Amino acid sequence: DQQVKQNSPSLSVQEGRISILNCDYTNSMFDYFLWYKKYPAEGPTFLISISSIKDKNEDGRFTVFLNKSAKHLSLHIVPSQPGDSAVYFCAASGANTGNQFYFGTGTSLTVIP
Amino acid sequence: EPEVTQTPSHQVTQMGQEVILRCVPISNHLYFYWYRQILGQKVEFLVSFYNNEISEKSEIFDDQFSVERPDGSNFTLKIRSTKLEDSAMYFCASSLLTSGRDEQFFGPGTRLTVL
Numbered sequence: 001d002q003q004v005k006q007n008s009p010s011l012s013v014q015e016g017r018i019s020i021l022n023c024d025y026t027n028s029m030f031d032y033f034l035w036y037k038k039y040p041a042e043g044p045t046f047l048i049s050i051s052s053i054k055d056k057n058e059d060g061r062f063t064v065f066l067n068k069s070a071k072h073l074s075l076h077i078v079p080s081q082p083g084d085s086a087v088y089f090c091a092a093s094g095a096n097t098g099n100q101f102y103f104g105t106g107t108s109l110t111v112i113p
Numbered sequence: 114e115p116e117v118t119q120t121p122s123h124q125v126t127q128m129g130q131e132v133i134l135r136c137v138p139i140s141n142h143l144y145f146y147w148y149r150q151i152l153g154q155k156v157e158f159l160v161s162f163y164n165n166e167i168s169e170k171s172e173i174f175d176d177q178f179s180v181e182r183p184d185g186s187n188f189t190l191k192i193r194s195t196k197l198e199d200s201a202m203y204f205c206a207s208s209l210l211t212s213g214r215d216e217q218f219f220g221p222g223t224r225l226t227v228l
Contacts, residue, residue, distance in 0.1 A: 004155075034216070043117070043204050043219030044156065089156060098169045101217065103148075103156035 003027045004092050006104035014112050019077040021107050023090035026071065030092040034101070035064060035075045038087045047088075048075070080111045115139045117220035119205050125226045126195055134190045134223045136205030145188045146206040146217060147180065149173070156204065162188065195227045 005024045013019045023033075031052035036044035050057040050064045050073065057064050063076045077084055087108045091101040118137045126132050138145050147159040160170040162180055179191045188207075192199055202224050206217040 036219075041122075041221065043119075043206075043221045045219070046216045049216065091156075098161075100158040100161070100169065100171070102158070105155040 003030075004090060004102045004104040006088075006090060006107050008107050009105070010108040010110070012110045012112060013080045015082055016079045019075075019080045019084065019109055019111065021075040021077075021088050021090075021109065023073050023075075023104055024071055025073075025092050025102075027092070027094060027097075027102075028071070029094040029096045030102075031095060032093045033064070033066060033073050034091045035062075036089045036091060036103075038089060038106070044089055077109075080109075082111045082113050085109055085111050115218075117205055117207055117218050119203075119220035119223050121223060122221065123224045123226070125228065128197055128227055129194050132192050132195055132225060134192075134203050134205075134225070136188045136190070136220055137186050138188055138205065138207030139209075139218055140186070142207035142209050142218070144168075144208045144210070144215075144217075145180075145182070146208075147190045148204045148206060148219075149201040150204065150222075151198075151201045159190070159203075192225075195225075197227050200225055200227045 034049040035047040037047045038044045048059050048062050050066050055066050066073045087106045089106045090104045120135045145162040150156045158171050160174045161168045177193050181189050202222045204222045205220040208215045208217045
């Protein structure tokens with residue numbers, strides 16, 4: 001039961017360009033979404049979040065866009081830097097999911113210098 | 114900056130043995146969680162813990178699993194009789210407020226290998 005999907009397992013981008021990571025979800029009750037970043041041998045680190053009352057949230061180089069009608073969110077990183085190379089997970093929760101975050105399978109981003 | 118810590122970083126055990134994975138959540142956090150990630154798969158919720166009791170658990174968290182907060186700082190996950198399919202990264206997390214609306218801080222994980 002894959003409620004949160006990240007269909008691109010990997011992405012390569014040139015340094016300075018935009019990285020766009022995508023995430024789709026199926027549960028219409030999800031109303032809070034987060035992006036986590038994970039380096040090898042480390043736990044996931046919170047990056048940015050968005051609630052369903054907004055369609056955009058921006059924090060420095062990171063912007064998350066939410067399209068509720070399409071059940072789709074994306075993370076934009078501009079400009080991409082080599083240190084952004086990591087695995088990015090989107091996660092979602094909602095009024096009917098209690099304490100659980102549902103994670104996607106992750107997208108491995110490589111930023112090429 | 115406060116962080117969640119986990120020990121050991123890697124645990125190797127024989128099938129059928131008991132393992133205890135340890136976590137020290139961030140000191141002023143009230144909610145604690147265990148997640149696992151089987152290699153190549155998604156991060157999966159196991160259990161959440163608040164006020165010294167389980168507040169929620171997933172289907173994965175069967176009778177073989179238990180959690181405990183034995184003192185004011187540690188939070189443990191016990192697997193009574195490990196199976197091969199328990200091999201995974203186990204992440205502990207904590208949050209200040211109730212989950213679902215609050216950022217969860219993750220530890221570095223314990224890699225459990227069951228032989």
